[in-house]
Amino acid sequence: MSELKVLIAGAGLGGLTLAQSLRNHKIDVAVFERDASPWDRPQGYRLHLDADALGAAREVLPADLHAVFDATAQYTEAFTTILGTDLSVIKRLPARGEHGEEVWAAHDGPAPHANVDRATLRQIMLAGLEDAMRFGKTLSHYQSSADGVTAYFTDGSRAHGHVLVGADGIRSAVRRQRAPHAGTADAGVTALYGRLPMAAAEPVVPAETLKDIFTIASDERKVFLGLGSVRFPTPPAEAAARFAPGIPMRDQDDYVVCIVGGRHEFFPHTDGAMRACSGEELRRIAAETLRDWPTGAAELVLSADPTSFFPVEMYTSVPTALDAPTNVTLLGDAVHAMTPTLGRGANVAMRDGTLLGRALKKVADGQLALADALAAYERDMLAYGFRVVRQAARVGQERMAQNPLPE
Numbered sequence: 001m002s003e004l005k006v007l008i009a010g011a012g013l014g015g016l017t018l019a020q021s022l023r024n025h026k027i028d029v030a031v032f033e034r035d036a037s038p039w040d041r042p043q044g045y046r047l048h049l050d051a052d053a054l055g056a057a058r059e060v061l062p063a064d065l066h067a068v069f070d071a072t073a074q075y076t077e078a079f080t081t082i083l084g085t086d087l088s089v090i091k092r093l094p095a096r097g098e099h100g101e102e103v104w105a106a107h108d109g110p111a112p113h114a115n116v117d118r119a120t121l122r123q124i125m126l127a128g129l130e131d132a133m134r135f136g137k138t139l140s141h142y143q144s145s146a147d148g149v150t151a152y153f154t155d156g157s158r159a160h161g162h163v164l165v166g167a168d169g170i171r172s173a174v175r176r177q178r179a180p181h182a183g184t185a186d187a188g189v190t191a192l193y194g195r196l197p198m199a200a201a202e203p204v205v206p207a208e209t210l211k212d213i214f215t216i217a218s219d220e221r222k223v224f225l226g227l228g229s230v231r232f233p234t235p236p237a238e239a240a241a242r243f244a245p246g247i248p249m250r251d252q253d254d255y256v257v258c259i260v261g262g263r264h265e266f267f268p269h270t271d272g273a274m275r276a277c278s279g280e281e282l283r284r285i286a287a288e289t290l291r292d293w294p295t296g297a298a299e300l301v302l303s304a305d306p307t308s309f310f311p312v313e314m315y316t317s318v319p320t321a322l323d324a325p326t327n328v329t330l331l332g333d334a335v336h337a338m339t340p341t342l343g344r345g346a347n348v349a350m351r352d353g354t355l356l357g358r359a360l361k362k363v364a365d366g367q368l369a370l371a372d373a374l375a376a377y378e379r380d381m382l383a384y385g386f387r388v389v390r391q392a393a394r395v396g397q398e399r400m401a402q403n404p405l406p407e
């Protein structure tokens with residue numbers, strides 16, 4: 001173990017990627033997570049992963065965990081398919097990379113896109129970190145000095161390390177202190193998420209929904225229905241038993257996630273009031289929002305599991321500059337949250353975790369001073385992170401009438 005001690009606030013996918021990377025590099029790490037346990041609240045369903053997250057998983061996970069990841073990921077064809085409101089296929093759009101290139105056309109390596117189940121991925125990312133995890137710890141503030149940084153928690157406890165990483169999501173307490181000027185903005189859009197059992201979805205959705213990254217239909221109001229499949233090549237519990245026996249893994253059936261969204265004014269309640277609705281009510285509201293579409297769409301939504309629905313508040317970071325770091329930095333949604341139009345937020349958070357892990361390895365090896373390593377990391381991370389935030393806002397405006405980013 002090196003001398004360096006790293007404190008991470010937040011055990012989302014970004015924080016856990018960093019923690020796995022530091023474990024690899026034999027760097028002392030502790031992860032402080034507000035939730036009381038990994039199962040404290042629903043974490044969402046399908047996640048689209050692209051080369052950033054797939055590369056991160058390859059780099060940071062030990063071979064046995066990566067084998068579980070690989071066996072449970074649905075590698076998709078590299079298209080987003082546009083549907084009519086009658087759910088017929090209009091066109092298939094090739095996925096594009098960071099600089100607008102068609103990923104499919106340029107690609108001759110491992111599959112560059114996958115749909116995975118978020119809970120399964122989180123279990124994989126948590127495995128092996130049990131001794132580093134501190135659940136039920138909400139960071140309130142920190143104090144930074146020449147000899148390190150102390151993190152303070154709402155239960156009165158504290159922890160001291162050489163560096164603190166704010167991986168604590170869009171309402172980051174670390175960002176509030178490190179970059180008080182950095183803001184977030186309401187995207188103007190409401191979305192309701194639910195889960196369709198595969199048996200209900202398969203006979204109704206086009207074949208492309210089951211093999212592409214995502215399919216989406218929208219109307220003249222830009223109210224949309226999004227559909228994305230998660231088909232496990234190997235069921236998660238079986239994959240864990242085969243490749244990494246002993247890691248906790250809940251089993252899951254194949255499913256199709258459905259998202260009904262649009263500008264706030266097309267929904268009967270505010271996001272706040274929607275949080276108080278039951279899953280069944282949210283399902284009814286989602287179906288009702290599609291009432292003017294040919295009947296198939298609303299019926300499909302009504303065939304979803306009623307307990308699975310939840311509302312999502314869509315906020316975006318507003319790109320900004322950060323002052324030079326000393327021993328506190330940020331990653332993922334804590335600094336560059338984006339609307340989910342591109343399915344990129346977790347990818348970029350995992351890329352950050354990998355990049356920061358490499359930078360901290362150089363510090364642990366004595367090759368770089370901490371402040372220089374963090375400055376180099378932040379230069380790269382802010383450039384690509386905010387590039388994707390802007391891209392997501394542009395596509396969000398086109399597809400769902402998202403508010404433009406404030407100047």
Ligand SMILES: Cc1cc2nc3c(=O)[nH]c(=O)nc-3n(C[C@H](O)[C@H](O)[C@H](O)COP(=O)(O)OP(=O)(O)OC[C@H]3O[C@@H](n4cnc5c(N)ncnc54)[C@H](O)[C@@H]3O)c2cc1C
Nearest residue numbers: 010012013014034048139168169332333343344345346347
């Ligand atoms: C509905 C939806 C669908 C999405 N689909 C995709 C997709 O397909 N592909 C994709 O790449 N991205 C997608 N995203 C975006 C993606 O979920 C996020 O970008 C990603 O989860 C960010 O990871 P993170 O680790 O930075 O933050 P988070 O996942 O938000 O994790 C932050 C963690 O910090 C904890 N925390 C918060 N405050 C504190 C505190 N004060 N102290 C301690 N802990 C704290 C939280 O409990 C949480 O566990 C989607 C987002 C949504 C909402």
